[in-house]
Structure formats: structure tokens, C-alpha cells
Amino acid sequence: MPTLVAGACKAPARRRAQGFTLIELLVVLVILGVVLALARVNLMPDARQELQREAAQLALLLELAGDTASTRAGVIGCVLSPRGYRFEQQNAQGDWVALSAELRPRQLPDAVSLGGLQVRQQARPLGERLLLTPSGLAASFTVSMQSGPYRVRLEADVLGHVRVVDERVAG
Helix, strand or coil: CCCCCCCCCCCCCCCCCCCCCHHHHHHHHHHHHHHHHHHHHHHCCCHHHHHHHHHHHHHHHHHHHHHHHHHHCCCEEEEEECCEEEEEEECCCCCEEECCHHHCCEECCCCEEEEEEEECCEEECCCCEEEECCCCCCCCEEEEEEECCEEEEEEECCCCCEEEEEECCCC
């Protein structure tokens, strides 16, 4: 009776030449291209994303400053400039000094700038101190920010709630 030996019926294997086929090289290049494109998208945020991130951060810091004014029972000022902002509080001598920690002075990224300030619907120059009082009630204000063709407004109500509003720009 015949017996089967493992591998006895197989045809002799061809020896593969050293190296990669053209298909294998093309697949690797396509994979590398996709990975590099994704890395560029994640590492280089566009102007709108950067503006939205900076506006959201400033909105949160303005609300934090208002809450801090309430808990410390002291007025906190926010000074806005085209390239950044800082939060200040008066010391015992009545001088305004910059706060630290979460409310430390901040510079905006190169593409982002502060454009204007309105307090109680009256235009104010940048550099003027925006006051956040311990009563929890503040003057309503609007701060505009821009990055390239994109613009947003930070709108604060009298209770100190700040929201970011995207302004649609034609073009």
C-alpha cells in the first residue's frame, strides 16, 4: 500500500531573486505619502484652527479672571494688545502688577492678532484696561481677533460669560 510522505507531491520551489518588485516599492511609496500628508495636516494647523484655539483660550481665561476677581475680592484688569494680553491686579500700593500661573501674560502666535475692543458698545483702544470686578457683574464687552481672512468675536455678557462667535468673511 502506498504511503504519502509530507511534501513528496509538491513541485520543486522556485528560488526567488533577491530584491523588491516594482509593486512592492510602489505600495511603500504610497504608504509613505499618506503618512507624510497626515503628519503635515496635524503638525501645521490652518489659520482658522489656530484662531479658534486662541479665541477659545482667551474666552476661558477671561471667565477665569472674572471668577478669580470674585473669589479674591479684588478687581482684575485685562490689558489687550495686538500681539498678546496680560491680566493684572492692584497691589497694596495701588500699582497694577501682572498675575502669574494660569493668568500669566501671553503672546499670540504670529498669524493671530487682536483687532479691537468694545465696552458697552463703545469702541475702546487696545491697551486700555478691561476691568473684571469682584461683584461678578461686569460691563459687557466684545473683543475681535483675526488670522488672515478669518475673524472671530469674543462676546461677554454682564454675568461674565464669554462666547466665541465666528464672523463669516466674504471672499
